[in-house]
Amino acid sequence: MKVLALDSSGLVASVAVVxxxxxxxEYTINYKKTHSQTLLPMxxxxxxxIELDLxxxxxxxxxxxxxxxxxxxxxxxxxxxxxxALDKKIVSVPTVDALAYNMWGSDAVVCPLxxxxxxxxxxxxxxxxxxxxxxxKAQCVVMLDEIVEIINALGRKVVFLGDGVxxxxxxxxxxxxxxxxxxxxxxxxxxxxxxxxxxASLADQGMAEDAKDHKPEYLxxxxxxxxxxxxxxxxxxx
Amino acid sequence: xxxxNEKEVKILAIESSCxxxxxxxxxxxxxxxxxxISSQIATHTLYGGVVPEIASRKHxxxxxxxxxxxxxxxxxxxxxxxxxxxxYGPGLVGALLVGVAEAKALSYASNIPLVGVHHIEGHxxxxxxxxxxxxxxxxxxxxxxxxxHLVRVADYGKYEILGRTRDDAAGEAFDKVARAIxxxxxxxxxxxxxxxxxxxxxxSFPRAKxxxxxxxxxxxxxxxxxLNYLNGCKMKGEDINQADVAASFQKSxxxxxxxxxxxxxxxxxxxxxAIAGGVASNGTIxxxxxxxxxxxxxxxYHPSPILxxxxxxxxxxxxxxxxxxxxxxxxxxxxxxxxxxxx
Numbered sequence: 164m165k166v167l168a169l170d171s172s173g174l175v176a177s178v179a180v181v182x183x184x185x186x187x188x189e190y191t192i193n194y195k196k197t198h199s200q201t202l203l204p205m206x207x208x209x210x211x212x213i214e215l216d217l218x219x220x221x222x223x224x225x226x227x228x229x230x231x232x233x234x235x236x237x238x239x240x241x242x243x244x245x246x247x248a249l250d251k252k253i254v255s256v257p258t259v260d261a262l263a264y265n266m267w268g269s270d271a272v273v274c275p276l277x278x279x280x281x282x283x284x285x286x287x288x289x290x291x292x293x294x295x296x297x298x299x300k301a302q303c304v305v306m307l308d309e310i311v312e313i314i315n316a317l318g319r320k321v322v323f324l325g326d327g328v329x330x331x332x333x334x335x336x337x338x339x340x341x342x343x344x345x346x347x348x349x350x351x352x353x354x355x356x357x358x359x360x361x362x363a364s365l366a367d368q369g370m371a372e373d374a375k376d377h378k379p380e381y382l383x384x385x386x387x388x389x390x391x392x393x394x395x396x397x398x399x400x401x
Numbered sequence: 402x403x404x405x406n407e408k409e410v411k412i413l414a415i416e417s418s419c420x421x422x423x424x425x426x427x428x429x430x431x432x433x434x435x436x437x438i439s440s441q442i443a444t445h446t447l448y449g450g451v452v453p454e455i456a457s458r459k460h461x462x463x464x465x466x467x468x469x470x471x472x473x474x475x476x477x478x479x480x481x482x483x484x485x486x487x488x489y490g491p492g493l494v495g496a497l498l499v500g501v502a503e504a505k506a507l508s509y510a511s512n513i514p515l516v517g518v519h520h521i522e523g524h525x526x527x528x529x530x531x532x533x534x535x536x537x538x539x540x541x542x543x544x545x546x547x548x549x550h551l552v553r554v555a556d557y558g559k560y561e562i563l564g565r566t567r568d569d570a571a572g573e574a575f576d577k578v579a580r581a582i583x584x585x586x587x588x589x590x591x592x593x594x595x596x597x598x599x600x601x602x603x604x605s606f607p608r609a610k611x612x613x614x615x616x617x618x619x620x621x622x623x624x625x626x627x628l629n630y631l632n633g634c635k636m637k638g639e640d641i642n643q644a645d646v647a648a649s650f651q652k653s654x655x656x657x658x659x660x661x662x663x664x665x666x667x668x669x670x671x672x673x674x675a676i677a678g679g680v681a682s683n684g685t686i687x688x689x690x691x692x693x694x695x696x697x698x699x700x701x702y703h704p705s706p707i708l709x710x711x712x713x714x715x716x717x718x719x720x721x722x723x724x725x726x727x728x729x730x731x732x733x734x735x736x737x738x739x740x741x742x743x744x
Contacts, residue, residue: 240506243503244506244507248511
């Protein structure tokens with residue numbers, strides 16, 4: 164199976180093409196330019212370099228969230244446009260799962276931390292058992308202290324990664340009571356190759372969807388919706 | 402038959418700058434084959450106005466369906482399309498980005514040239530679709546919820562902005578006043594409707610002048626005058642006649658728009674005048690413009706209401722003239738929320 168994968172969920176923009184057990188090309192940048200300016204030119208570079216005929220792609224995998232709302236939509240809209248033109252399906256890969264997959268084979272519990280602002284994090288807990296990634300806690304948005312409490316209760320060694328690490332490190336150092344470490348630069352941010360590998364396995368399980376039905380998974384309602392819901396709740400209490 | 406095909410340029414256009422997800426197919430900039438608009442107005446009404454994040458979320462959910470429908474309605478597939486046009490500004494950045502990213506990916510994967518279109522240029526070009534005889538030069542007043550521009554269209558793709566609003570757009574003033582008198586969102590159609598029962602001369606609201614820019618507009622003063630009037634009535638315990646306030650406010654906006662247009666027609670010796678944008682579907686404003694043009698012996702143009710509101714047909718019309726002029730966008734095309742006309 165040949166998978167084209169995109170990730171623009173965070174600060175990093177990443178594109179990869181994976182065919183079965185081979186990574187044919189991967190391009191990842193973490194630079195100040197917007198994803199709108201970088202993502203498609205990056206795909207074009209990779210495609211040219213590996214002489215990719217886009218029609219030979221079997222499925223398009225996209226890091227579908229959580230993450231930056233705008234970033235997610237750039238990835239999703241790009242995937243949807245490609246899928247519409249090429250008549251392919253899209254497989255939505257949970258962003259936090261894909262981040263955890265960077266640490267394939269780790270003997271520690273894997274905890275990706277994305278900065279969700281307002282003292283919250285997009286996170287989850289994973290482990291690798293016999294070469295398979297198992298989910299201990301599915302991706303979610305929680306207060307930082309909540310995930311720290313869960314990790315301490317688990318009482319196992321943990322490895323942290325993700326763009327939330329620099330923002331949360333001080334708090335982690337003060338509050339984590341289990342052995343812990345931080346992933347290095349080679350694997351601590353989003354990588355489209357991981358999105359592609361997980362995407363292939365999800366597609367194998369029949370999880371690919373029609374391009375028109377695909378949408379990001381924000382894990383959060385918009386601020387306006389939240390305020391409206393709060394107002395309605397207040398009304399009911401009164 | 403082949404010759405006929407050769408001169409046909411078929412454009413697929415995409416628009417997502419605010420709260421409508423839209424796609425259309427148009428041939429040679431004037432022959433509209435399909436025009437699909439997925440409106441989010443019901444959702445935004447809950448919030449009393451457009452919520453950018455919600456608009457962006459709706460766009461990404463609908464965009465493929467809207468494009469597929471536009472192609473199907475036109476009885477075409479992507480392989481029939483010669484160019485893709487997309488709005489890249491001005492507008493809500495998150496909303497624009499959905500259309501831009503989608504259009505770029507479509508263009509890239511199907512090897513179809515891409516043209517970036519200015520939203521206002523689209524509104525102006527809406528007039529070409531139903532008025533086959535309309536060609537530049539002409540004067541155009543673009544009035545919508547986000548824009549108020551008096552533009553001299555010197556040639557296709559060549560625009561000179563004579564005046565613009567210094568603060569609120571005309572449509573924005575309609576929304577704000579509608580909210581203040583309890584009509585709700587969207588303000589334009591609601592104010593127009595109740596105005597029919599009101600007296601436009603009942604209350605004298607100011608006709609705002611902007612000192613140094615002859616053709617510039619200002620509507621925030623008018624909005625404040627309405628709010629002051631409402632407050633005054635409340636303090637004095639007087640009843641507010643909603644219809645009279647609406648009609649008098651609408652009259653004030655109409656007078657300013659007509660006066661500026663009339664002066665520009667005289668100064669630039671124009672013999673054609675067009676209106677465009679969401680507010681151009683206001684019957685009272687349209688009638689006043691038509692009357693003014695009639696008096697001056699100037700030919701008056703306006704799009705049907707469905708082409709006044711945000712739509713992709715108008716983006717396709719504009720994209721056609723940009724396309725034949727050789728304008729092309731690259732894979733790095735970005736959304737530009739405050740894009741200026743002529744950039």
